[in-house]
Amino acid sequence: xxxxxxxxxxxxxxxxxxxxxxxxxxxxxxxxxxxxxxxxxxxxxxxxxxxxxxxxxxxxxxxxxxxxxxxxxxxxxxxxxxxxxxxxxxxxxxxxxxxxxxxxxxxxxxxxxxxxxxxxxxxxxxxxxxxxxxxxxxxxxxxxxxxxxxxxxxxxxxxxxxxxxxxxxxxxxxxxxxxxxxxxxxxxxxxxxxxxxxxxxxxxxxxxxxxxxxxxxxxxxxxxxxxxxxxxxxxxxxxxxxxxxxxxxxxxxxxxxxxxxxxxxxxxxxxxxxxxxxxxxxxxxxxxxxxxxxxxxxxxxxxxxxxxxxxxxxxxxxxxxxxxxxxxxxxxxxxxxxx
Amino acid sequence: xxxxxxxxxxxxxxxxxxxxxxxxxxxxxxxxxxxxxxxxxxxxxxxxxxxxxxxxxxxxxxxxxxxxxxxxxxxxxxxxxxxxxxxxxxxxxxxxxxxxxxxxxxxxxxxxxxxxxxxxxxxxxxxxxxxxxxxxxxxxxxxxxxxxxxxxxxxxxxxxxxxxxxxxxxxxxxxxxxxxxxxxxxxxxxxxxxxxxxxxxxxxxxxxxxxxxxxxxxxxxxxxxxxxxxxxxxxxxxxxxxxxxxxxxxxxxxxxxxxxxxxxxxxxxxxxxxxxxxxxxxxxxxxxxxxxxxxxxxxxxxxxxxxxxxxxxxxxxxxxxxxxxxxxxxxxxxxxxxx
Numbered sequence: 001x002x003x004x005x006x007x008x009x010x011x012x013x014x015x016x017x018x019x020x021x022x023x024x025x026x027x028x029x030x031x032x033x034x035x036x037x038x039x040x041x042x043x044x045x046x047x048x049x050x051x052x053x054x055x056x057x058x059x060x061x062x063x064x065x066x067x068x069x070x071x072x073x074x075x076x077x078x079x080x081x082x083x084x085x086x087x088x089x090x091x092x093x094x095x096x097x098x099x100x101x102x103x104x105x106x107x108x109x110x111x112x113x114x115x116x117x118x119x120x121x122x123x124x125x126x127x128x129x130x131x132x133x134x135x136x137x138x139x140x141x142x143x144x145x146x147x148x149x150x151x152x153x154x155x156x157x158x159x160x161x162x163x164x165x166x167x168x169x170x171x172x173x174x175x176x177x178x179x180x181x182x183x184x185x186x187x188x189x190x191x192x193x194x195x196x197x198x199x200x201x202x203x204x205x206x207x208x209x210x211x212x213x214x215x216x217x218x219x220x221x222x223x224x225x226x227x228x229x230x231x232x233x234x235x236x237x238x239x240x241x242x243x244x245x246x247x248x249x250x251x252x253x254x255x256x257x258x259x260x261x262x263x264x265x266x267x268x269x270x271x272x273x274x275x276x277x278x279x280x281x282x283x284x285x286x287x288x289x290x291x292x293x294x295x296x297x298x299x300x301x302x303x304x305x306x307x308x309x310x311x312x313x314x315x316x317x318x319x320x321x322x323x324x325x326x327x328x329x330x331x332x333x334x335x336x337x338x339x
Numbered sequence: 340x341x342x343x344x345x346x347x348x349x350x351x352x353x354x355x356x357x358x359x360x361x362x363x364x365x366x367x368x369x370x371x372x373x374x375x376x377x378x379x380x381x382x383x384x385x386x387x388x389x390x391x392x393x394x395x396x397x398x399x400x401x402x403x404x405x406x407x408x409x410x411x412x413x414x415x416x417x418x419x420x421x422x423x424x425x426x427x428x429x430x431x432x433x434x435x436x437x438x439x440x441x442x443x444x445x446x447x448x449x450x451x452x453x454x455x456x457x458x459x460x461x462x463x464x465x466x467x468x469x470x471x472x473x474x475x476x477x478x479x480x481x482x483x484x485x486x487x488x489x490x491x492x493x494x495x496x497x498x499x500x501x502x503x504x505x506x507x508x509x510x511x512x513x514x515x516x517x518x519x520x521x522x523x524x525x526x527x528x529x530x531x532x533x534x535x536x537x538x539x540x541x542x543x544x545x546x547x548x549x550x551x552x553x554x555x556x557x558x559x560x561x562x563x564x565x566x567x568x569x570x571x572x573x574x575x576x577x578x579x580x581x582x583x584x585x586x587x588x589x590x591x592x593x594x595x596x597x598x599x600x601x602x603x604x605x606x607x608x609x610x611x612x613x614x615x616x617x618x619x620x621x622x623x624x625x626x627x628x629x630x631x632x633x634x635x636x637x638x639x640x641x642x643x644x645x646x647x648x649x650x651x652x653x654x655x656x657x658x659x660x661x662x663x664x665x666x667x668x669x670x671x672x673x674x675x676x677x678x
């Protein structure tokens with residue numbers, strides 16, 4: 001018994017029967033009644049997923065993205081979506097706020113959606129084995145790794161840049177241009193995540209150059225909200241703090257910082273150089289173009305999906321891939337002019 | 340028979356058994372062999388979704404997003420993700436390029452993923468009944484409606500702004516500030532979509548003000564790529580075209596236009612006013628802040644999910660909701676100074 005039999009029985013088209021079954025309103029009441037009558041009489045069970053129980057093998061891969069304010073993650077999600085789909089899986093996307101816990105979110109999602117595996121975007125770096133017991137499917141940390149936790153490296157996969165070293169590189173570029181009073185804009189110096197590592201890189205670069213760290217030059221925003229970065233940099237400027245360059249730990253924070261500097265009458269880069277890490281398309285359109293260390297976002301997302309599907313399909317083991325940034329020379333860094 | 344029985348039988352922890360089942364490599368070969376032996380002997384079938392066939396009712400809602408270059412859509416996806424999840428459904432996100440056909444993509448997705456319904460983000464406005472036969476689940480057009488097609492309004496739902504009227508409003512604001520030479524930056528004046536409608540609004544506003552339309556002032560980018568908008572506005576400036584204001588049909592195109600104007604030595608708004616439609620957070624951080632008509636993105640996404648779940652649950656009929664923008668007065672529009 002199929003929808004065709006019902007159509008033939010009633011002398012109407014298959015699409016009319018389909019419309020009745022799916023409650024589309026563009027069917028006359030008389031035809032609707034006739035079709036419903038036939039469905040009852042012939043004991044037809046519409047075989048579409050909206051009504052029937054289906055027997056299926058899950059194809060779901062969870063993507064748990066933490067930090068909804070970060071446009072860098074939107075870019076990764078776009079590539080993950082394409083790669084997961086192209087490999088015959090289904091992406092189940094769950095975006096959670098920065099304050100939420102991604103492991104709990106993933107464990108819940110795993111049970112509810114029968115996930116085969118999970119890709120974490122932008123999580124903590126301090127997972128413990130105990131926490132991870134909740135999660136019984138393989139997972140890949142995309143854009144970070146478990147630097148501060150006690151997980152065995154053979155218990156999870158990761159694709160990341162070396163955040164600390166990249167931040168060091170960015171600061172060194174400023175120092176090479178003569179800057180020694182360098183501010184930093186970051187979410188949180190103790191977030192057990194990217195902020196903490198990039199802040200460590202900033203401190204380490206200063207130390208290597210014999211520059212004392214000045215806490216007054218650290219703008220802590222709490223999260224990746226651009227408005228908080230804007231307000232923070234305005235306050236820094238209003239305090240009369242002396243600095244000639246600024247590292248923002250993400251492009252979006254840098255865009256807000258450039259706006260704050262400009263609104264307060266400082267020219268970028270003449271009065272203040274700005275550098276960041278990420279490489280958003282959007283930051284090619286700031287005035288001046290943002291100088292930034294670009295993460296290989298496309299490759300990172302592709303590699304994450306490759307790793308996870310290999311684990312799911314039993315053809316791979318847990319691996320850790322470290323990638324390099326490439327410098328985009330924008331116009332936001334200049335050699336320090338004053339003596 | 341559960342994983343606990345296997346653990347007790349072998350005298351190992353539950354997590355060790357779990358690691359063996361999930362092929363985590365951090366288990367000694369001897370223990371691995373022992374656990375696998377017990378699994379065989381006790382005929383244990385691991386009950387996780389990676390291995391077993393599961394009987395389940397689909398909870399999948401498809402979100403088909405066309406135009407991956409548009410950051411406005413990322414914002415909507417974030418809200419859709421939250422709303423769909425909170426109502427107990429699963430978002431299956433599929434992002435397709437601007438050139439791809441969203442109906443075909445959705446029909447395929449419907450079959451593959453057993454969708455209960457579909458939300459389209461950023462599609463064409465010219466669907467025909469024939470095309471829509473492929474899709475047998477209810478759908479909602481989010482951010483647009485079927486202006487150019489022949490669908491009965493009772494066959495689908497939509498949440499949109501009145502694109503034509505909003506573009507008219509934007510141009511009128513420029514005219515009210517004394518501008519009569521107004522350029523336009525758009526993807527395509529005949530895209531059967533938002534570009535076409537907003538372009539019609541631009542033309543209609545000029546006409547109403549008795550201003551002749553000058554095709555030389557239309558920058559057509561082909562899609563929403565910011566680089567194309569940047570290049571297009573640079574070419575327009577290099578051609579010596581005379582204009583004192585510019586409407587970009589989206590914020591991201593406006594951000595690129597402001598960059599082009601500034602790089603070519605034109606001050607915004609002193610030498611050229613810029614207005615747009617969308618209301619991205621990012622465009623609050625351009626220099627100057629972009630003046631734009633903000634779409635109620637959060638509300639649009641929420642309403643779309645509300646409509647679709649009501650249809651799925653049989654408590655709603657197809658509806659069409661028109662929403663209004665609100666003007667964000669940035670600093671990118673100024674009264675025309677010259678005589």
